[in-house]
Amino acid sequence: MKVKSILLMVLALSLVGAGAAWGVQATADVKVAATVSSSAKLTLATSSITFPDADPDTVKSIPANENGALVTAKVKTGSSTPATLKILAADDLKSGSDTIPIANVTSTATNTSGSFFSAGPVAWSKTSPGATVGQGKSGSYTGTFSWFLVNDWNYATGSYTASATYTLLVP
């Protein structure tokens, strides 16, 4: 019984070999090299945010009028070097000589595609390199940003402004 099985197998191999017999056979070996460069794109649906006046007794944290703004981050980075999204304020909120610390502004985020943006709340910073509001590997990410200002009776009346910059960094 064992001998029969071996004979059948030899016959099958012979048939396969006969079917694959070709008169001409030539091969060529070609190298493939792909250089994937790092790159980054950042889009934010708004370029300014506004906090309306509110009663500190009833509104402890003032939401910005632009909350829920769409944000998109697209990055290509190394597998062991995650990209980071940072927010760096130029200075505190100022109205003449009156100031509101920039750390009183916080941001939160939701991720609608992928997972890159920090849920927060993250306090803004004027100290380089700024506060991290997102981090991740190569990919295309979408989400929303919302901003809040701590409300306080100690604020002097006035119209305060500050500028801040979001930077998407690929190491």
Added chain:
Amino acid sequence: MLTLGRLILAVILGLASPAAAGGPSGGQLIIVPNTLNFRVGPPPMVAHAEISVQVLIPGQVPWRLTIMALGPLRSTDGSEIPASQVIWKGSPGPLFVNGTLSANQPQLLGKGQGSKAGVVRFFLKNRWDLAEGQYNQRLLFNLSSP
């Protein structure tokens, strides 16, 4: 000095040499250049590379040409791009056909009779989730004729 001159000449010849192989019955496959270089920037830019293929076979003997990747494109830090992310367009048709690269699975690139030449343009699908790096792999072209 003469030795240095010969050495330089040898290096130049080595760089310019095509990937070529002869068969036992006189068939020959010549592919130029012997390296496909993809430069992948930010999407939607598509990276492409081109080779010329020359099949030299006596008379009107039929032939068949296949292509196969020996694995996914791999970077030095271990990232991979599946071979299926590379597609090609062969011309002239119907001699050379379009297709998608496969790892360890030969795909038909062309078939005909007698000596023919063509061009194959390869495209690497560009996506944001590709990790930065330098990737490498080898392609095996196989010409056969009954």
